Amino acid sequence: MSIFCFANNQIQAIDKAGVPVTDLLVQRGYGIFDFLRVAGDKPLFIDDHLDRFFHSAEKMRLTIPQTREDIKNIVKELIQKNQLTYSGIRMIIAGGDAPDGYTIEHPHLIIIQAPLAEPTIHLPETGIKLATYSYQRQIPDVKTTDYLMAVWLQPWMKQQGADDILYYYNGIISECPRSNFFLVTKENVLVTAQQNMLNGITRKNILKVCEAHSIPFQIRDININELKEAKEAFITSSTKRIIPVQQIDEFVFKSDYVSSVAKNIYELLVQLEH
């Protein structure tokens, strides 16, 4: 049985849905998206994701033909029709057909739902390895569909024995391709980047629980040299909540994750979802 999606202004089977070959998304890579996790029939933090989606669209001058309520209703209908136990929803705005192949005239909405593994109840105990790479994403506060560098770097990343990439530029850490980055200083202060990265919804939720539970944090530039001084590090995303980092390049963290700051925050994030 095929999964349903929304494309060409209708709900239809995903294997029948295509983006016109003349679309700006296909010809010029011009589009934005957002991605959220769905627990059963509950789209998590959908208002935060829609806020960011509309911000991305506005900055990229892509007029969304639907209202927020329209989009919520389409998401609801897809969830009901597809009946997936656990899933992710991807909302895309494609640049649309441009008679001159260059000018934005007819942006349009695509919504795709796909099965997703449910994150574990507690923070995973095994950390991953990150490989640092000097790169700055273009228009970084917008969730564009541009993952050219991230996809291109996959073989390089595997050669490094790494599980993900950590971008930095001019010595300042920004983010991973699909996750925000946090470190915990020796003084037990949580630190995350302040600029040149995407404003993740999980990052936002973490800062919220830090405020609510008086966990000390700083939002500021992170120099790449600080990594070696850090006590622990982790990455965050809507898909996985938090993944601990065990190693960055050659530097191995000595953290005991069972007693980590990340573990504490993870439990608070789980509570936020209910």
Add this chain to the structure above:
Amino acid sequence: MSIFCFANNQIQAIDKAGVPVTDLLVQRGYGIFDFLRVAGDKPLFIDDHLDRFFHSAEKMRLTIPQTREDIKNIVKELIQKNQLTYSGIRMIIAGGDAPDGYTIEHPHLIIIQAPLAEPTIHLPETGIKLATYSYQRQIPDVKTTDYLMAVWLQPWMKQQGADDILYYYNGIISECPRSNFFLVTKENVLVTAQQNMLNGITRKNILKVCEAHSIPFQIRDININELKEAKEAFITSSTKRIIPVQQIDEFVFKSDYVSSVAKNIYELLVQLEH
């Protein structure tokens, strides 16, 4: 009557052809292309374009399912079926369906033909205005589908009263979004960028005719401060051959294009097409 294109491994009407919503080109902006001009039934410099197309694909780790001969035959068939007086051919390799939304597994070919205005017999006498913008295209020697910045900058460019954008980075000129850039020094030496830009086929042909006709040229970094010292400037592309530049930002060239180096080269380029 609909125009025919090649997509989903077959020749079909363009309005029926779509890229799957799950394709890496749609979800991650991962694709390359090339574009060539067709005079009647003659695809111009197709071997040069195929050389670059296969180079782009190889560097981006996109295996093209067809051979060069296959592609030439499809192009020939499209030209015969569509019977356009003057046209352009766009060949795209899309990243393809990725079960994990990230890993390249099934790249596929799309070929689109569309009507195109025939360039004038002689160099246009009116020059355009360029607005400089600090930006470096990612993986610049590859013709990727990433035109995010170029499309995004269109309203800004129009505000400047400009017709096109000239990218520079760290003080060095690279290219326009869809054209190479040349200037002519006071000593009548043609200069074009040596790095961080796309190797245009028209650029290549210009360097070829310069060699053949002993027109002095240099391939080297162009400092943005050199613009004010230049005698003339022009941009080049497969679509237009050469367009003279009358103004860059506030600086207006005093060139008389009728007697320009560009005019001479333009005539030689026209001859190359026969």
